[in-house]
Amino acid sequence: MKKRGIVIAETEELTIGYASRRRSIRVMEHLSVSAGSGELVALIGRNGAGKSTLLRTLVSLQSAVGGKIRLHGRDLHSIGSTMLPRIVSFTSTEPVAERNISVRNAVSLGRFPYTNWIGTMTNADREAVDHALEDTGMLTLAGRRLDSISDGERQRTLIARSLAQDTELLVMDEPTAFLDLPSRYGIVSLLRKLTREKGKCVIYSTHDLDTALNEADRIWLMDGECIIEGAPEDLILSGTIARAFESPLLSFSSKEGTFSFVRGRRKGIALEGDAPALSLTEKALGRCGYAVDQQASVRVKVQTGPEGWRWTLAEGSETRSFSTLYELMVHLPEE
Amino acid sequence: MREWLPSLKLSLAMTGLFLVTLLLFCADILFGGTPLEAGDVVRALFGEGSPESEIIVMEFRLPRALTAVIAGAALSVSGLLMQTLFRNPLAGPDVLGISSGAGLGVALTVLTLSPLFAIAADSPLQGWGMILAAWAGAGMVMVIIMAVSSRMRDIMTVLIVGLMLASAISAVVSLLQYFSNETMLRTYVIWTMGNLGNISWQQLRALSIAALAGMILAFVMVKPLNAMLMGETFSRTVGVRMRSTRLMLLAAASILAGSVTAFCGPLAFIGVAVPHMARLLFRTTDHRALMPGTALFGAAILLVSDLISTAPGGGQIIPVNTVTSLIGIPVVLWIILGKNATGGRR
Known part of the structure; x- marks a missing residue:
């Protein structure tokens, strides 16, 4: 196990939102969170809380309205567009445009930042792809086409592609969406393995509180106006989780760390x-x-x-x- | 083994297709409207034939076969670029109204600017004028389609907009026809049937230069094209500059489709159908192999179409546009009905 805790990504008084020439829409202000190497960070929050916006801002797909983002201690603005893809990889919920592409070819595209103008794979590139396929358990399916494998396997392919990109920071937007329970656990335990064995820093957003509270090292909880971070148990003890997700129909048990329906008069x-x-x-x-x-x-x-x-x-x-x-x-x- | 087996299959398929195209090219020169002995054709090629056979071979058949190769390759590659760019398996120069746009440019030059098509054939300036007009027309439609497809994810909506544009353009062209004389009109109508044989060496040179430029522009973009297979967000996060990439691809596709349409008229369904045939043959999505493969396949298909169109003999010719439609439409239907329509179910 590699050492944990070297700060890989941090935000300081970050304001996320959409800015145009006329006006800016602020989704959330004063975001100060961090994530370290070897850590699995789960970003949770209600629908529309701005999880995707935060992740997209972190990987520079959209610019911050205010505040600072530092990756490896360097200001995001000072990292050039050729350097950034070697520092952070991103997996979005966007569907793959060409579903006929083979698993190996899809993973090979992760080498994009390293290959020459025509995309020639060197031996080192091929090795990186093989390792990525092996680490995600996709080596035996490498020749299959993306539309002939299951949703869980497709998500593994995208994770392999991120791995092939060889970045220390992996950002993923809802990697477990639309997956059945075993596949969800499979994906999260794979992400966990990557943080433990490879020292990667993985930040992923999810609606699956169960796995997030059980498996993540750190939770970023987006709660209406602010973001709260900490170990899952810290947030449970402080009652933050309960406050964020409880509703007239749902109650949270701090002892078990699980949610259940509120029953009426019994x-x-x-x-x-x-x-x-x-x-x-x-x-x-x-x-x-x-x-x-x-x-x-x-x-x-x-x-x-x-x-x-x-x-x-x-x-x-x-x-x-x-x-x-x-x-x-x-x-x-x-x- | 997993590594080299597909690449071996790929080179075999590529070599095979190259040989077939070469054979078709020879056949296209050997056979034509006027029956000629094979020996006469060969002698004519080396400048030792009878004056009559030399004219037929050097002024008609050779430029015609070369045009078929260039036009087939250019249109197909243009279709391939558009299919990846628009994430739409049914994109193609004719389907999205790009050819119509180029046709509008041509109609403007033929029906209003140049009094006679014949003059255009003699003057190199007119040739380039027509190419530029076709590029402008194709580029204009391409920009509209791009704007629509960035707002509408549904590929069918984009196709309908393409059809509307094509109809609107043909209405404009009808208006133009109303104001033009009979000779110009006839020239234009003949142009719309598609013709590979009406090209002078001078025009062929202009077409080759334009097509080569478009091909180079397209091939420079293979790496970003491959990234775009995974989607736009991914492309941006690995460092593809989407704005300039889109612009380059639009330019390349417009140059390729526009130049061909300017000289050969609309050659329907080549652009949309051939990339799918190439994907089927080469079993790859990698543009490094797909692009040359598509170019070769397009050349072969248009050579076949030309052979069929001159098959009746005795000066009778089936319009090439008709032949390419008959070949292309089944492929397009297969894409729409078959499971190959990957974009529709997103």
């Missing part, structure tokens, strides 16, 4: 039985408007037997038994 139900069915039963009962209360008149008992799990519902003298939770829920007493 009836009591007594519950006993064996794990792990016990907690799952509690969850299912919660959805039906019941909260566990051992003093309640309605009682549910869950036990495991020779035929699997069984649930017994007791209400007064009446007792019924079910083999699935679904049946139990259907037969719960109405209000």
Whole structure:
């Protein structure tokens, strides 16, 4: 593991937005955050908070309205347009224009800043491409076309392309969007691996709070007027996460670090039985408007037997038994 | 093995296509409207044939075959540039109204400026005048299309705008025709049928120089073109200057399509269809291979079209424009209906 903490990217009193000759629209002001080598930084925030704008400003796709950005301690303005692509790579949500391109060719384009006027690949370039393909697990699919692989594999290809560009800072706009759960975890754990094993600094935006809070070293949280940074747990402890994302329908558990639906007024139900069915039963009962209360008149008992799990519902003298939770829920007493 | 196998296949395909094009070129000189013995043709090429055969070969067939090669290559490369530039598999000089724009330039010079087409053929100044007018017309339409496609991501919208432009231009040309005399009108109508054979050596020289300039301009841009396959944002973040790159590509495509259209008339569907045929044959998206491949394929297709158009013999000629349409339209339909229409589902 390489040492962590050399500052790779930092902003100072940055104002992001769109400036034209007549007027400027400020999306957010006074942004002062930083990211270090070997760090996985997750940028989170509600829709429209300005995540993409911040990332695009960081990689100089749009200019800052005010303030400073420093990459490797150098002011972004002082880095020339031939040097910048060797310092930072960017993966956007823009669809690939030519879906017939092969994985290897797409990754090879990451070598763009290093090749000559016609794009001739030297041995060193080819080696970099091979390494990038290998690190992302795409080597066996290198000959496939982009429209013949899965969404997750396509995202891996784009990450490989970023790796081939050989920059210490990798900026990615929503690399896990539109991916299923295993692919999402796959991508984030790949990004994590890159920070740990290669010492890369990865800044990525995401709506996937779960993985971000579990895997990121640092969170940049865009919250209406300001940006707050810190380790995920710091932000949970200070209540920042809860404030930013809680709504009348959603509550955040600081203990678990997870979100759940807010349930309305609930009836009591007594519950006993064996794990792990016990907690799952509690969850299912919660959805039906019941909260566990051992003093309640309605009682549910869950036990495991020779035929699997069984649930017994007791209400007064009446007792019924079910083999699935679904049946139990259907037969719960109405209000 | 994975590394060299595709490149070996690529060189094989390229060599094969080159040989086929060479064969077609020879065939185009050997066969024509007037039947000539092969021996006579060869003797005429070396200046030892009969005066009659020498005129047929040196003044008609050779410039005609050379024009087919240059026009086919130039139009196809122009189409390739536009398809990558507009991220649109259906882009092409004729589909987007670029040829119409060039035609407007030509119509203005033929119908209003020069009293007779014949004079244009004799004067090199007129030749270049027509080329410049065609470039201006093509460039004008190209800039409009560029402006539209930067606002409208939907490729079908852009195509419809192209069609509208073409209709508007043909309306303007109709107006021009109303004010011109019968000879000029006939010259113009013949021009619209597409003709590879109406070219003097002098005009051929102008066409070659213009096409070569366009080709060089296009080939200098292969690296940014390849980056653009991944999208505009990516291109910008690896250091492509999009504004100047777009301008260069627009200029190259206008020069290529405009010059050909000026001298040969609109040759429909070559520009849009041939790049797809080349992609299919070479199985690559890399412009370093695709561009020469497309140029060769375009030359071959136009040579075939020319052979077909002179096939009836006895002075009868099918307009080349008709032949190229019959070859190109199935390919375009295949793109629209087939899964190759990658841009439509974004």
